[in-house]
Amino acid sequence: QVQLQQWGAGLLKPSETLSLTCVVSGGSFSDYYWSWIRQPPGKGLEWIGEIDHSGSTYYKPSLKSRVTISADTSKNQFSLKLSSVTAADMAVYYCARASGEVNTGWHDAFDIWGRGTMVTVSS
Amino acid sequence: SFELTQAPSVSVSPGQSASITCSGDKLGERYTYWYQQKPGQSPVLIIFQDNKRPSGIPERFSGSNSGNTATLTISGTQTMDEADYHCQAWDITTTTAVFGGGTKLTVL
Numbered sequence: 001q002v003q004l005q006q007w008g009a010g011l012l013k014p015s016e017t018l019s020l021t022c023v024v025s026g027g028s029f030s031d032y033y034w035s036w037i038r039q040p041p042g043k044g045l046e047w048i049g050e051i052d053h054s055g056s057t058y059y060k061p062s063l064k065s066r067v068t069i070s071a072d073t074s075k076n077q078f079s080l081k082l083s084s085v086t087a088a089d090m091a092v093y094y095c096a097r098a099s100g101e102v103n104t105g106w107h108d109a110f111d112i113w114g115r116g117t118m119v120t121v122s123s
Numbered sequence: 124s125f126e127l128t129q130a131p132s133v134s135v136s137p138g139q140s141a142s143i144t145c146s147g148d149k150l151g152e153r154y155t156y157w158y159q160q161k162p163g164q165s166p167v168l169i170i171f172q173d174n175k176r177p178s179g180i181p182e183r184f185s186g187s188n189s190g191n192t193a194t195l196t197i198s199g200t201q202t203m204d205e206a207d208y209h210c211q212a213w214d215i216t217t218t219t220a221v222f223g224g225g226t227k228l229t230v231l
Contacts, residue, residue, distance in 0.1 A: 035220065037220075037222075043224075043225075044209060044222055044223065044224040044225040045158075045166065045209050045211075045222040045225070046222065047219060047220035047221070047222060050220075058217075058218045058219060059219075060219055061124075061217070061219070094165060094166075098220070105218065107213045107218070107220070108154070108171065108172070109156045109168050109171040109172075109211075110156070110158070110166070110168060110211070110220075111168050111171075111177065113165040113166055113167075114165065115165055116165055
């Protein structure tokens, strides 16, 4: 049974860099896409970006200048860094797996989700 | 940019059918996905590729997608179905995932 376990700092000051990591257990890393998705309190889901096993990344355009997603395939884990955080970045951050066909670039559903990490930004 | 729109809330009586819609430009030309999220929990995939149910999802959940609108239908709605429902599609031109704003389903 595939599981995603995520961790990282939950309290940041404005202008600091958010850093989260998600480890994949019980399944293949190379056959899927690995995303970060966030949800501000009381609001909807917002996709941040993704990485695949080859290191190819895609980011939401409005966040691209501040986001870096990387992966360590030897450890079956991937990470998110979001720089210069503000109060607008306060949210629950989820890691998630998207199925699809990595060789063709076709994406399917987010079928496995981590439990989420609440990130608070406060001075 | 490609956007998805959902009504903020929908109410239904127990045992009745609930319809939750998701609209976007030519949405019927791409697959739509639906996720159920209960308070304090992570989203759960309930419909993929417009109308398919993952293993373990009850048959009362069904989906359709045509034109500019995708619809999630819950037949014989139960109180346990009270949750937020999020639609999602992929913007193929930019390889980005797009979510609707979510619909809160109240069963009363």
